[in-house]
Amino acid sequence: MFVPRSLAGRFSKLEKVYPIIAVVGARQSGKTTFLKEQAKQVNGFYVLFDDPDVRGLFEEDVKKFEQQYIEGHPITVLDEVQYAKEAGPKLKYLADTNHKLWITSSSEIILGKKILSYLVGRVSILKMYPFSLREFLLAKNQKEMTDITMQRMIWEHATYGGYPKVVTIPDIETKKTILKDIHDTLILKDIAQTFSIEDIRKLEEFSSILAQSIGNILSYDVLSNQLQLTFQTVKKYFDAMEKSYLVARIPPFFTNKTKEITKQPKLYFVDTGLRNAIAKQFDTRLDGKLFENYVWTELVKNGFTPKYWRTKTKAEVDFVVELDNKQVIPIEVKLNGESETVSRSLRSFIQTYQPQKAFIVYYKGKKSRIKVDNCQVTFIPIHELVEQINP
Numbered sequence: 001m002f003v004p005r006s007l008a009g010r011f012s013k014l015e016k017v018y019p020i021i022a023v024v025g026a027r028q029s030g031k032t033t034f035l036k037e038q039a040k041q042v043n044g045f046y047v048l049f050d051d052p053d054v055r056g057l058f059e060e061d062v063k064k065f066e067q068q069y070i071e072g073h074p075i076t077v078l079d080e081v082q083y084a085k086e087a088g089p090k091l092k093y094l095a096d097t098n099h100k101l102w103i104t105s106s107s108e109i110i111l112g113k114k115i116l117s118y119l120v121g122r123v124s125i126l127k128m129y130p131f132s133l134r135e136f137l138l139a140k141n142q143k144e145m146t147d148i149t150m151q152r153m154i155w156e157h158a159t160y161g162g163y164p165k166v167v168t169i170p171d172i173e174t175k176k177t178i179l180k181d182i183h184d185t186l187i188l189k190d191i192a193q194t195f196s197i198e199d200i201r202k203l204e205e206f207s208s209i210l211a212q213s214i215g216n217i218l219s220y221d222v223l224s225n226q227l228q229l230t231f232q233t234v235k236k237y238f239d240a241m242e243k244s245y246l247v248a249r250i251p252p253f254f255t256n257k258t259k260e261i262t263k264q265p266k267l268y269f270v271d272t273g274l275r276n277a278i279a280k281q282f283d284t285r286l287d288g289k290l291f292e293n294y295v296w297t298e299l300v301k302n303g304f305t306p307k308y309w310r311t312k313t314k315a316e317v318d319f320v321v322e323l324d325n326k327q328v329i330p331i332e333v334k335l336n337g338e339s340e341t342v343s344r345s346l347r348s349f350i351q352t353y354q355p356q357k358a359f360i361v362y363y364k365g366k367k368s369r370i371k372v373d374n375c376q377v378t379f380i381p382i383h384e385l386v387e388q389i390n391p
Contacts, residue, residue: 003139003164005034006302007126014124019095020103025128026245026270027106027190028182030164034128035077035102044075044102049083062090070099078103082110082194088118095122107194108243129245130162130271132301133383139167150383151364158286158294161273162301172282179277183207186246186274195240202227206237210247210267211279215289217264217310218249245270250296253307253320253328255353266308268296291363292318292333295382299331302386306331315345323390330358331389337365337379342372350375361385 007023015021015038023031036046047069049055058065070076081087082105094101103110110116111125131139136157145153160166160175163182169175187203197203206227223234241247249265269275272294276282286294299306299319306319309330319331330349337360350358350372358377368379380388 002037003135005030006132006135007128011126018122018124020091020101020119020123022103022110022123022125023128024105024108024110024125026130027185028163028165029128029130031104031128032079035104039075039077042074044077045069045073046077049078049080055084058090059085062093066094070094075100075102080104080106082107088115092118106190109194129301131164131167133157133298136162136167154363154382155286158272158290159276159282161271163271166273176277179273183274183277186244190244191240197240203237207278211275213267214269214275214293216267218267251307253309268293272297286335286363288335291335295333295361298382309349315348317345317349321389328353328355329389330355332360334360334362337362340368340370340379342377347372359385
């Protein structure tokens with residue numbers, strides 16, 4: 001079953017404007033399925049760069065490649081094009097000879113200057129993540145639900161993640177096996193092979209330590225000591241994992257450098273199911289850090305770029321979202337939102353920045369609103385958060 005993706009609207013607008021559309025994101029997040037579905041509608045052609053013959057022809061003679069795979073097709077899908085050498089000038093040639101290309105990549109290598117510098121003005125880049133909650137519910141064919149049903153859906157989505165293949169398999173043990181296979185492929189192919197990392201054991205140990213550190217402020221020095229690796233090696237591992245869409249670092253929000261922490265990022269996993277597979281933790285209850293990570297993924301999947309706020313006096317707000325109109329919205333995460341309690345940290349943020357609205361997002365609780373100064377603080381379930389942030 002094909003599940004409509006949230007970025008379809010943006011894709012349909014942008015593909016009319018640019019000769020190249022690049023859909024980037026984690027392996028098995030649905031990029032190929034999405035583009036194949038779009039290509040069906042226009043009799044497009046599909047080419048996989050995992051095939052050494054395809055890749056070899058592209059690298060050796062782009063004009064022969066053009067004759068073989070491009071000419072005569074209104075659209076050509078080039079899947080996992082990052083594996084090709086010197087892809088930038090060749091893609092530029094194809095775009096400048098009036099061909100329309102839709103390309104995919106499971107690594108941000110495609111966004112590096114060696115490729116992207118050739119495609120300025122010719123390409124629009126869309127990021128595709130594993131299923132958001134909205135997409136997850138579509139895949140489950142869930143429409144009308146009670147609060148208990150929704151909580152069960154959120155628990156499953158947070159526990160096993162949003163990779164399409166995992167979502168559509170009902171058997172729990174099979175879900176775990178698929179997640180392990182995705183992790184092994186990410187480590188061996190997208191991370192180790194693409195970024196020339198030879199010590200697979202250290203890389204796996206590194207990912208395991210990160211899986212236990214979600215929601216924490218990162219210290220490269222601590223990681224370096226734990227793994228007995230140099231600072232530069234730790235940074236290389238982290239860069240490779242981030243560019244392969246396994247983890248992400250979120251920066252702090254600040255305006256006053258003398259009072260707020262301004263350097264160290266926080267760590268989250270792009271998919272909470274994959275994180276649980278690496279940590280070997282598939283609990284029957286959500287814990288606070290996992291739910292915090294899950295809220296972050298929902299914000300990112302819906303186009304927001306959340307930061308966190310922390311002062312030198314240890315006041316902290318989980319997420320801060322900045323809208324296009326310069327409005328700043330603080331978001332605090334709670335597993336249980338039954339009590340209408342606003343933390344001292346959130347009150348401190350409200351007093352400092354005077355936002356119009358703030359949210360306390362919960363897994364279980366009851367919806368309510370209270371005023372703190374002139375700010376409307378809304379207690380809200382996770383599945384209603386996105387629409388309320390920016391209606």
